[in-house]
Amino acid sequence: MRVELLTVGDELLLGDTINGNAAWMGQRLADHGIEVTRSVVVADDLDVIVAAVGEALGRADAVITTGGLGPTYDDVTRDALAKAAGVKLILDPGLEKRLRDRVAAANRPLAPMALRMAEVPEGAGLLGNSAGSAPGLRVELPGGVAYALPGVPFEMRTIMDEVVLPELAEREGVPQxxxxxxxxxxxxxxxxxxxxxxxxxxxxxxxxxxxxxxxxxxxxxxxxxxxxxxxxxxxxxxxxxxxxxxxxxEDDTLDRVVHRLLAERGQTVAAAESLTGGLIGAELTAMPGSSATYLGGEITYATEVKHQLLGVPAELLREHGAVHPDVAAAMAVGVRDRLGASYGLAVTGVAGPEPQDGRPVGTVFLAVAGPGSLLSVTGPRLPVPGAGREIRAVIRRMTVVHALDLLRREILGLDVERVTREAQEDREEKS
Amino acid sequence: MRVELLTVGDELLLGDTINGNAAWMGQRLADHGIEVTRSVVVADDLDVIVAAVGEALGRADAVITTGGLGPTYDDVTRDALAKAAGVKLILDPGLEKRLRDRVAAANRPLAPMALRMAEVPEGAGLLGNSAGSAPGLRVELPGGVAYALPGVPFEMRTIMDEVVLPELAEREGVPQxxxxxxxxxxxxxxxxxxxxxxxxxxxxxxxxxxxxxxxxxxxxxxxxxxxxxxxxxxxxxxxxxxxxxxxxxEDDTLDRVVHRLLAERGQTVAAAESLTGGLIGAELTAMPGSSATYLGGEITYATEVKHQLLGVPAELLREHGAVHPDVAAAMAVGVRDRLGASYGLAVTGVAGPEPQDGRPVGTVFLAVAGPGSLLSVTGPRLPVPGAGREIRAVIRRMTVVHALDLLRREILGLDVERVTREAQEDREEKS
CATH class of the missing domain: 3.30.70.2860 (Alpha-Beta Plaits)
Incomplete structure (x- = not known):
């Protein structure tokens, strides 16, 4: 089975919105063994949509549209599907009642425009939407089936998971x-x-x-x-x-794995961050309930703050600057002790785009202090990918990943040095 | 002038990569008054690309492709453009020399595959790429002009800004x-x-x-x-x-505006974060050179850490829990004083998805302490947009924006209450 995606909306062509819907749908369809062969974005234009649906079904077995199902006059996907099928739009009594009940419950008048959301192409199937107000539509056309879904991501995802993917999987048969x-x-x-x-x-x-x-x-x-x-x-x-x-x-992420390992052991972590500026904390609090295993952290961004908040020796900072393995080690011990955590995780380095204290961009020292002792300090270079304007964001992101993986290895008692050596050899071979 | 975008790559159809290139190009072209009328993604397939280029130039004046210019055998965009133009691929002596010199300088053998990057369709224009190794191509076809750019974002952006946009703007004439x-x-x-x-x-x-x-x-x-x-x-x-x-x-961001205002006044800020877990610090360190005005922060995520690190009274936390305006105020004063900053910014609240201490999701208190005195505490509700799986990330992001804007207003001495009242009235009207 070949499927094409058709995303409708001026805002996508203007680049105001990134087409995350298409990526999500591509992944989900691939997971079900269904091939997406083309993905097209067009403007909110009735005739353009009609033509694009026809072209898609000339090549593929099904087309899934997103967007253009709202109440305003530039939402024309349902009109386009009616035109493609050669049928009229009719007011669906069930949808109309739901809409009127909802508006009445909120004690508001019904905007005439809103009734558009109760119109459907004659003969179309309605796809329940437990997440929102606009239903999806299924329209059988000569070349294949067209599904129309709302552009709001969580409504689109709900209808995909609840209706479209099961239906397509059934048409597809046993996955190959x-x-x-x-x-x-x-x-x-x-x-x-x-x-x-x-x-x-x-x-x-x-x-x-x-x-x-x-x-x-x-x-x-x-x-x-x-x-x-x-x-x-x-x-x-x-x-x-x-x-x-x-x-x-599959959907595992490093932060979830670290939380799980800590929770299994009844342990906690605190982090001291320099170049990442809070990104490690943000990552470790992305998941609900993370306060059970992540206590908090110190963002010691300016050099003197490393001494003030974490007790990094002022002499060490004077002599070597902030980017040094001993500084990382002192930060890890300091944050562990000040927050009373099982583990202290620390990073200090040069995110760029300019060198710092004579150290090149990408110099990063990581340290983990464990229950009772300093466990490891690694560095000094991340395998920096070229240059470019995004270098700073990339190095900060790489530092988060390296730090969380180092913590994972220390919790599991894995041989940290071995991996560092391998990365080093690989780097030498590439350079 | 009408332009279509053609993005080439299996990884986009599979959803492994989100099409950020198309969004960036759409914005840039719109800024130059050039309309993107369609954006298409196709697989790494020679004949499909040839057909898609032809279709695009049947509708528009120009097509810009990205991707498929690398050295591996699934990179077939240059072959497709040669086929569309009815010409051969020829080895460009200048590109070949640059490639051989580069490989020799690195003391490595030349992989036979790599020479593909020195091939160009006969008669094509080469578009300099100061950011990377693959040049862009300009091929004049019967229906219009085709530009082929690499898929690596910073290389694509460099060639767009240096070559393609100026050329298209010239073809377009005075912008309308x-x-x-x-x-x-x-x-x-x-x-x-x-x-x-x-x-x-x-x-x-x-x-x-x-x-x-x-x-x-x-x-x-x-x-x-x-x-x-x-x-x-x-x-x-x-x-x-x-x-x-x-x-x-235009491209201003709140963090840059805050840094600029602080720098103009010779002032600094430190932040105490609870529900945002480090996102405010991450935002305030995104820009190079930010340590001049952002000193650092405390991520006081677990409740007791607010007392340990920032001196929030234990009794206050026992009596009211962590989500309370007095807690936000104590955090702001505490972080200002501990880091010796001009301003202390603090946030505490419920990011969800579950309520906390009996307070609903979206309850957020913000506080700013200024030089010498507590300046403002606001709350308690962000205008939370519905529900859905992404609620936690949305509330954390909204909190960052509200906090930075509150700081901006306090630095400028603007009337903070006025805006809060307006938002409140609007909320009541909507509910």
């Missing part, structure tokens, strides 16, 4: 494609690829590497009637070859 | 469209729209509201030969009507 994503952090893509040569050579298996700053997702894909069994074998071998480099699978 | 974006924070869209009714009614002027969590960008567009003069009039009136609600224009 199986996929699994494994996640690594703080290891170079080339190190991983070298280790996985044997998996890449397996029959019926495709290996893709999806790099983010300091993270690499490994996507294993198996194709064919035996895909599920093939995939299981490839995953097992990948896990054997990479061992503790893999921190999780 | 003029645009200006003004930025507001912590004020509701409906409050702004009500005030701007007069501007919306101006001849030849379009007003668009682009909301982000707690921010609204106002985009004024003037069309026609007199667009520049019309726009200036609309901007002047908008600034009169909104006054200090406008914190900046």
């Amino acid at each position: 494609v199986a996929r699994k994503t494994l996640r690594t952090a703080a290891v170079w893509e080339s190190v991983i690829a070298t280790r996985l040569a044997e998996v890449e050579a397996m029959d019926g298996i495709k290996v893709a590497y999806l790099p983010d700053p300091a993270e690499v997702k490994i996507r294993l894909t198996a194709v064919g009637p035996d895909s599920v069994r093939l995939l299981a074998g490839a995953e097992e071998r990948t896990r054997e070859l990479l061992g503790s480099m893999i921190y999780g699978a | 469209v003029a645009r200006k974006t003004l930025r507001t924070a912590a004020v509701w869209e409906s409050v702004i729209a009500t005030r701007l009714a007069e501007v919306e009614a101006m001849d030849g002027i379009k007003v668009a509201y682009l909301p982000d969590p707690a921010e609204v960008k106002i985009r004024l567009t003037a069309v026609g030969p007199d667009s520049v003069r019309l726009l200036a009039g609309a901007e002047e009136r908008t600034r009169e009507l909104l006054g200090s609600m406008i914190y900046g224009a």
Whole structure:
């Protein structure tokens, strides 16, 4: 089954909105073994949408539109689908009643425009929307099926998960494609690829590497009637070859893994941040309930604040500046003790774009203090990717990932040095 | 002039990458008065790309492709453009020499694949790329001009700004469209729209509201030969009507504005964060050189840490919990004094998704302590947008924006209460 996506909205062409809906839908469809063969964005223009739906169904079996289902006069997707099907828009009594009840309950008059949201192309299927007010639509056209979903992300996602994906999966039959994503952090893509040569050579298996700053997702894909069994074998071998480099699978994130490891042990962490300016804290508080294992932190951004708040010796700072392994170590011990946490995590470094205290951009020292003792200090260079205007954001993000992975390894008692050495060798080989 | 965008890459259809390139290009082209009429994503497939380029130039005057210019065998955009033009790929001697020199300097052998990056369609123009290795290409086709740019964002952006935009602007002639974006924070869209009714009614002027969590960008567009003069009039009136609600224009961001105001006064800020977990610090350190005006902060996430690190009275925390205006005030004074900053900024609240200490999601107290005295405490409710899975991230982001805007107003000595009252009235009207 081939599916095309059609996103409707001037704001996307103008770049005011990034097309996150299309990416989300592409992922979800791929997870269900359904191939997205094209993704198109067009303006809020009736005839353009009608033409684009026709073109899509000339190439693919189904088209999923998002956007243009709201109440205002530039929302014309439902008109376009009616025109494509050669039918009229009719007022759906059930939708109209729901709309009137809702407005009455809020003690407000019904705007005439709002009734547009109760109109549907004659014969269209209504797709329940437990998350919002606009239902999705299913319209059978000569070339295939068209689904129309709202552009509001959480409404679109709800209808996709509750209705569209199950229906398409049923049309598709038994999936011929199986996929699994494994996640690594703080290891170079080339190190991983070298280790996985044997998996890449397996029959019926495709290996893709999806790099983010300091993270690499490994996507294993198996194709064919035996895909599920093939995939299981490839995953097992990948896990054997990479061992503790893999921190999780599918939607796992490093912060969730760290929280889980701490919670299992009844332990806590506090972080002292310099170049990341709070990003480690932000990451460790992204998840609800994180205060059980993350107590808080100190953002010691200006150099003298490292002494004031964390007791980093003033002499050390005077002599070596803020970017030094002993500073990272003192920060880790300081934040652990001041907050009374099991672990203290600390980072200090040069985010750029300019060097600092004679140290180049990308120089970063990380330290972890554990219950009772300083556990590790690593550095000094992140594998900085080229230059460019985004260098500062990339280095800050890489530092967060390296720091959380170092903490994960220390909690698990893994050999930290080994990985650092590998990264070093790899760096030398590349340079 | 009508332009279409064609993004090439399996990873976009699979949703592994979000199409940020298309959004960036759409914005930049719109800023130059050039209309993007369609944006298409296709797979790394030679014939599909050839067909898509032809379709695009059947509708528009120019097509800009991104992606598929790398050295591997799935990079086929240059082959597709050669096929579309009916010419061969030839090895460009200049590009080949640059490639060989670079590899020799690194003391490495030349991979045979790498030479593909020195091939160009016969007769194509090479677009210099000061940011990276792959040049862009300009190919004149029967239906119009095709530009091919690398998919790496900072390389694409460099070639767009240095070559493509100036060339297209020259083909376009005198711009008929003029645009200006003004930025507001912590004020509701409906409050702004009500005030701007007069501007919306101006001849030849379009007003668009682009909301982000707690921010609204106002985009004024003037069309026609007199667009520049019309726009200036609309901007002047908008600034009169909104006054200090406008914190900046175009690419200004709240953190940059706050840094600039502090630097002009020789002042500094420190922040105490609870529900934001470090996001305010991260925002205030995003810009290089920010340590001149942002000293650091305390992330007092767990309740007892607010007492330990900032001296918030334990009795206050016992009696009222962590989400209370007096707690915010004590945090602001505490962080100002402990870091020796001119201003202390503090936030405490409920990010959700569950209520805390009996207080509903979205309850947030903000406080600013200034040189010598506590300046303001506001709260308790952010205008929370519905529910949904993303509620926690949205409330954290809104809190950052409200906090930075409160600080901006206090530095400028603006009447903080007035805006809070307006937001309150608006909220009551909406509820």
